Amino acid sequence: MLPWSAPLAGRFEELVVDSAVLRGNALGDPHERPIQVYLPPGYDEDESRRYPAIYVAQGYTGHIAMWWNRVPFRQPYPELADAMFARGEAPPAIVVLFDAWTSLGGSQFLDSPATGRYHTYLCDEVVPFVDERFRTLAAREHRGISGKSSGGYGAMVTAMLRPDVFGALATHAGDALFDVCHRADFPRRARQLRDHFGGSYKRFLAEFRKRTTPRDGDIELLEMYAYAAAYSADDDGTVHLPFDANGAVIPDVWQRWLDRDPVVMAGQERYAEALRSLRGVWIDAGKRDEYYLDLGASAFLDKVLAAGVKPPQLYFELFDAGHGGIEYRYPLALAWLSERLTP
Structure with missing residues (x-):
């Protein structure tokens, strides 16, 4: 495993979203937010081709620069995702790394008067920003959201709250079963x-x-x-x-x-209907999760099944790991989402 960065088969574009809804937020956090958009191999060769888009939410304390953190004997997620697409293990997709950090360490990807309108920012500003600048398949049937921990929470609740925007989700050890x-x-x-x-x-x-x-x-x-x-x-x-x-x-x-626990939400008919409408629901967690989010994953699974979502629309796995160091799982869900979001 190289201790330095690996060459990419695709490429990233780094831009800034000037958010109207985050301007003047209660914490005084920046309303101009970085965004990194991954364009898969072949994107520049065929200018007529359009791609599904998958948005990736970070866990608590996460900010966009941390995606590139490198630790011994492990590759960062952007390189893992690029290598997966380069090997042809999934249909190519645009991957969007967006920023929802706050000076409290995170927003939970919700609108709140105490932090800011991060749910609206994602759904009504970031998504149109990406669709306007890149060759996405700009419809919910071809748009997914994934994340780990608080990011997995964001994936679950965003897809339930706005099924008109996102048509699939993947949650890795997402916050759930608050009790x-x-x-x-x-x-x-x-x-x-x-x-x-x-x-x-x-x-x-x-x-x-x-x-x-x-x-x-x-x-x-x-x-x-x-x-x-x-x-x-x-x-x-x-x-x-x-x-x-x-x-x-x-x-x-x-x-x-x-009221904002994904397990409780999924048990309500309006959110159950949203889950049934999705093209894919991926749920996983480590069996030794220190925060018992494996139990949260199982409880969310129970509600998703009760809502009427079944395989192959649904994937569930408890794997042998804890809460940290599971970035190797992210490309697996990315490939699964890409397959379901590609026409």
Whole structure:
């Protein structure tokens, strides 16, 4: 495995989306966002050919430059995807790496008055931006979305909320079954706040923003707040935590979180109808996932099956791994989506 970058058979174009809906967001985060668009081998040879497009969402704390991070003995996802297309293992597709980072570490790809309108940004700005500039097959039947962890969450909820835009999804260990993956953390976060920040998230955030590097426990606290900002913020931007000072659930706030749990959503007829309309639903997770997102994957599968989605429209696998280091799974889903989105 080369320790430096490999030559690409296709190519990437790097552009900037000037977002109207992110302008003036509550966090003051940039409204100009980078985007990287992968054009597969052969794109420049046949100017009449059009391609399906697959959008890829990142996990919590992910930003677009991190796609190219290189660790020993592993290739980054853009190279893995390019190599797959170069080997002819799937019909060629355009792959869109878009950015939905926030200064809280992520947006969960939802619209929120506390973070910004990232769902609208993706569906109503990024997608048209790509369709206008590249030879996509510009219809939901030929457009998919995939992601891992929070990105897998984004793939699930985006396809359910906007089946008019996306016609297939792939989720790798996506956040789901909140009762299992999130609720057990509430006492831990309450204890951290009590012991180090006087029980105050306001104090934590103020101190965190002054640090040159995060301390132990900072990212876990920030992540919980980012979720609350996405799931349980009022119209004026006030963020409500789903637990009290003792770590006990606050029922009405927790319900707001559950309303955005993919497992709960998929059990409702309007979202079940959206799932049935998709050309493909890929679900996977590692059997040793540290956040129990393998159980979330199984629970989401149960709801997808109950909605009437069956193989070959549906793919499910629990594989032998944890939550991290599973980028080798992404090209498998990319190929599967490309096959289903290609006319």
